[in-house]
Amino acid sequence: MSFLVEKPGMFTIVQDLGRWGHQSRGLTVSGPMDPFSLRLGNVMLGNDENDAALELAVGGFEAVFQRECCVVLTGAGLPMTINGCHAPTWTVHYVHADARVAVRVPPSFADGCRSYLCVSGGIDVPIVMGSRSTFTRGKIGGYMGRALTAGDAVQIGPPAPLWRISAGFTCPDRFRPGRCRDEPIHAMDGPQIDSFTDAGVKTFYNETYTVTDKIDRMGYRLDGPVIAHKDGADIISDGIVHGSVQVPGEGKPIVLMSDRQTTGGYTKIAVVSTWSAALLAQKTPGAAVRFHRVSEKEAAGYLTSFENDLRRLDEMRATYRSRRIW
Amino acid sequence: MYETPKLLGSGDSCLVVEFSDAIEIDANIKLQCLRHALDDLKIKGVRECVPTYRSLSIHYDPVKLSREKLEKIVSRSLEKPVESGGALKRVLVMPVAYGGEYGPDMANVSAHTGFDEAEIVKRHTARDYYCYMLGFTPGFSYLGGLDEALATPRLAKPRTLIPAGSVGIAGKQTGAYSIDSPGGWQLIGRTPLLLFDPDDEQNPTLIDAGDWIRFRSISRDEFESIGRDVNAGTYKPERFVERDGGDGSCHS
Structure with missing residues (x-):
């Protein structure tokens, strides 16, 4: 022992x-x-x-x-x-x-x-x-x-x-990561971005969401303005990654985290960057979340610079x- | 199935290759081929490839491998012709004790379908089922190919605990619970096989996506005796490869 x-x-x-x-x-x-x-x-x-x-x-x-x-x-x-x-x-x-x-x-x-x-x-x-x-x-x-x-x-x-x-x-x-906890959460368009109306996508990237008390290692449920789908929130189950933002029928985003299921059947509007997912994981109920659209290159850049810092x-x-x- | 698979970004560390917008066995066989081809290449920076019904998620480390480079490798692999010479089916035989204490919902399925137990067992064992993907819980397989006459809606009130190995029907799906878990499938039998074994580093699940499952009806006595062998670690599941005569497959 x-x-x-x-x-x-x-x-x-x-x-x-x-x-x-x-x-x-x-x-x-x-x-x-x-x-x-x-x-x-x-x-x-x-x-x-x-x-x-x-x-x-x-x-x-x-x-x-x-x-x-x-x-x-x-x-x-x-x-x-x-x-x-x-x-x-x-x-x-x-x-x-x-x-x-x-x-x-x-x-x-x-x-x-x-x-x-x-x-x-x-x-x-x-x-x-x-x-x-x-x-x-x-x-x-x-x-x-x-x-x-x-x-x-x-x-x-x-x-x-x-x-x-x-x-x-x-x-x-x-x-140290997370020095500025109010910074926006970086996200990239998800594999089902086309399942949402233009207005829905705008809502997601422009409005402010709040961390609910339904948060755990599996996912963070957020509350805020409803994100509109084109027709329906269900898809044929496909893969999920750390940071996948699922939007089920009720239109409120769920960010999937470390203990996420491997596959899921809801449309994914976006994927939070690996770097920002760690910042989101430090947030507690009531905290504000704003999403900021970044390119995959920008998001990967944070990981490369962290790697250099670590060395x-x-x-x-x-x-x-x-x-x-x- | 799409003429050319779509490459979809899924964050900074995952690329999704989507083959279809529907559940189709041909699309799934194609993506299993891509999965095995990429696995064989042992690409530096690729963490793992995860097949689902109609797409393959490639998880990678962007510090070690750029998206551009990965996309190039994937496109090149997709261009390669699939091995011809008739499809090979990798079959796993799954012994199942149907009805009784192992299949507490047999009466429900019987009432819904109008078949007696013998007919249900006959129809359930008459076909091979294709495993499109695993998910939900470790080793839970999504099987396609259920005789539609056996389709029965889920239980109105799901059970809180279903023993591992339970075989059930939910709508047009059939499958086996890999670990003790809650669930709402209509249970018609149970297999004594160990579907999930965390101590098996290489193959923690008995079934892999792309396998074909053939259910075989067994007696209570056989269930007990196979169960003893499984517990002792001496049972070797029956597996074989057979020719399907369909189009190309990579399971050579």
Whole structure:
């Protein structure tokens, strides 16, 4: 055992970058809602990018570590304490054996609602079909296929050599995603854009939508002006991607996320960019959403520049030496 | 079926190749061919190809592979003539115990269709069913080819838990529940086969899109004995390839 969960938080699950390669078998990809924050956290620790971490929704998590390690909390600005002392997010902290790590519920979710608690060595749960990600609906992967509960004993993998030297390393502000949470959500026209009236398409791109309380890892239901179809919302079921914006008959968009079904039978007006889907995943009920049409090239450009940032951060970490005296 | 398949963008990381705007077996066979051709090319940056009724979704990493390059590769693959020499059918035999405790809705189907149980079983096992796609839950197969005389509407009130392996009818569809799940299909039997096995890294589902399913009626005793072998991991599902005499197929 490496840490013992005392308070599980609202919804804490193990995620790596997802269970790819089995969608043709009807198997959901899962993976993190904000993959960028997970990858940054792993790189900061000298982990493999695909190492598993805990995805925490909203906070309220508390665990006692049995083994020394380094941790970093990335993603939303949920407040973390180690043995009761404030431990800033986006900074690597050394955790000694018997230390208590807590991630609290913040007074507001202005800075997002999903955090990644990454540990040196990664969370070690059995690999199921190539991934450690939890798919709770299918009871597959992660910690026994479910969210953590109090009393769970979670293993940590063997850390990289020299794992201690990252302690104190901080991710520069400019590398962190979601700095500007009011920015519009980038979207590209979807495969069934022709199923909507011109007015419907205009409504989607010009009006402001609101995040409802029907949000989870499967999808975000939005409320706002009705988007008009030409004739009907049903299609022959076809493929779905992360960020697909389905518009069923009632005309309100649903953005499909990490635990999305692999196929679906509703018209898809648009697809949110991979980058923006991670920003949307940090939004909570009541938040405003505006969609901004971008080209596929523009959207891909964000991913390429993130990749470059990640490489730069990795170089910075490699030359960083902790000031802590061991 | 379209004369030329349509390439449709689906965000920054997926390209959809649409072959038809209807459910047609020829279109599906074509897209299965494209899927296998692309799989064989092992293109750097392609995450996976996902077939549905009438389209193939190609998931890729735009950092490693540009949309233009992917579109070129796809167009080139589509131009290649499909192997001729008669279609090959990849058949999976699925043993099913019909009626009784395994088929609690047999009476509903009987009342709706006017056939007795023996006739329903005879008709259900008389044809091969083509698996267009998998979805809904891991391993759930969308089969085409049900005898329309067997079509029965879904249950008015869906069940909250249907055991894995249950075989049912919903409208003009038939299929088997791959894992325990809620659902509203009229259950007429159950297969002892394991349709979804997360421990099988290569083939986690027994059925793959493009397979043909042949149901075989078995007795309660046979159900028990196959079930024991399945649990022990010693049961080898009956599979074979046969010639269909239709147009081209890539399952060689």
